[in-house]
Amino acid sequence: MEAKNFKIGSVTNLTRQIYRLELEGSFTTSPVPGQFIHIKVDDRLFLRRPLSIAGYKNNILTLIFQVVGEGTKMLSNKKKGEVLNVIGPVGKGFPINKNWKNILAVGGGTGIAPLIFLIDYLSHSRTTFLYGARSRQYIAFTALPKGVNYIFATDDGSYGHKGLISKTTSDFLRKNEKPDVIYGGGPYELLKKIGELSEKHNIPAFVSMENRMACGMGLCYGCVTKIKSGSVWEYKRVCKDGPVFSTKEIIWE
Ligand SMILES: Cc1cc2nc3c(=O)[nH]c(=O)nc-3n(C[C@H](O)[C@H](O)[C@H](O)COP(=O)(O)OP(=O)(O)OC[C@H]3O[C@@H](n4cnc5c(N)ncnc54)[C@H](O)[C@@H]3O)c2cc1C
Ligand code: FES
Incomplete structure (x- = not known):
């Protein structure tokens, strides 16, 4: 996980309130599906915003997001060529088994x-x-x-x-x-x-x-969820221990 500057390649309105953002840049570690990035949208917003990685190929990072509040609204108004600071790839991705066809x-x-x-x-x-x-x-x-x-x-x-x-x-x-x-x-x-x-x-x-996140890097415990641990349970951080979990592990509310 690292903080890097990515340049906006395009912001495209796909359909009502849903956008595709393509960012040009590279990670040192290639992301795997299920991981996300934590993006600094604007200096006026203290917290970064987490978004799942929807694609990463040829140094193009693709994100798909819906405008739901201030941060995503600002993101939808960004222009090609602007630079955004991105922390990623964050978290653990989906388990993959070659026998699952x-x-x-x-x-x-x-x-x-x-x-x-x-x-x-x-x-x-x-x-x-x-x-x-x-x-x-x-x-x-x-x-x-x-x-x-x-x-x-x-x-x-x-x-x-x-x-x-x-x-x-x-x-x-x-x-x-x-x-x-x-x-x-x-x-x-x-x-x-x-x-x-x-x-x-x-x-x-x-x-x-x-889950809603603050630090996005495992420090604040603001994103925890209850996960089974033997006969008891413990809080796990969605940002660091997840965001992907087996449904069997989760204690559903
Ligand atoms: C690991 C992870 C991956 C995500 N991936 C995507 C993605 O690929 N595409 C996408 O569109 N969104 C994704 N989200 C949700 C996204 O982070 C929030 O929609 C975004 O941070 C909202 O920011 P805002 O400033 O626009 O809204 P705010 O002003 O912060 O909030 C506006 C409204 O959205 C709700 N909201 C905010 N954050 C969340 C959240 N995490 N979950 C549910 N409701 C929320 C608030 O309760 C409020 O009602 C992801 C969240 C996490 C934790
Ligand atoms: S958001 Fe801080 S520990 Fe997950």
């Missing part, structure tokens, strides 16, 4: 970002990607990798199945061949549901958690 990826909202990087990385595998969004306007179609079987769900039914992607995931697992692994990203309730389905169908599952 039939992959199920489940993403809600911008929780798709780390899964996009993962799918590119696992290009030899057969992947089904279940993607849930509020409505059609919030689906970042142009960010999605090719060669993947997509199933969509929207809360309002404007694209794909109507309802939550967790329901689509449950139906999918009931009707299809059992995948070797489930990878997930998105809101807490979706990740929790993935945990339940992993137990029910006896499939290993790994999810990328998005």
Whole structure:
């Protein structure tokens, strides 16, 4: 993990409130899917903002983000050529096993970002990607990798199945061949549901958690989550011990 300056190559509005940011620069250690960066958006903001790595190829770091507040709004207004300070790659990524060939990826909202990087990385595998969004306007179609079987769900039914992607995931697992692994990203309730389905169908599952962060480097314990440890539990830092955890380890609230 290191702090480096990256130059903005492009900021592209993909769809309503969702942007792709391409940064030019290099890390000394190549990132792996599931890791994130901690980005200094502006001197007026004290805290950096964590964003999952959605791609890293030929010294181009790709991020996919949604405007939800001040920091992401400022980021969306950045211009090509501006320089941003980035700490990364941070955290532990998704476990990968070469025997896992039939992959199920489940993403809600911008929780798709780390899964996009993962799918590119696992290009030899057969992947089904279940993607849930509020409505059609919030689906970042142009960010999605090719060669993947997509199933969509929207809360309002404007694209794909109507309802939550967790329901689509449950139906999918009931009707299809059992995948070797489930990878997930998105809101807490979706990740929790993935945990339940992993137990029910006896499939290993790994999810990328998005707890609010302060230091982003393991010092402040501001991002902790309860993780099983033998017969008891302990707090683990999402930024340093995660953000990816096995759903079996997590004590869901
Ligand atoms: C490891 C990690 C990876 C992430 N990856 C991505 C990504 O790839 N793309 C993306 O769009 N977002 C991602 N996020 C969430 C992103 O960091 C926040 O949306 C961002 O920091 C908000 O900054 P802001 O200044 O715009 O909003 P703020 O003004 O800080 O907050 C605005 C609103 O967003 C909510 N919010 C802020 N941070 C979070 C969070 N971590 N989780 C849930 N709600 C939050 C606040 O509660 C508030 O309602 C990630 C978070 C983590 C911890
Ligand atoms: S944000 Fe400080 S320890 Fe994780």
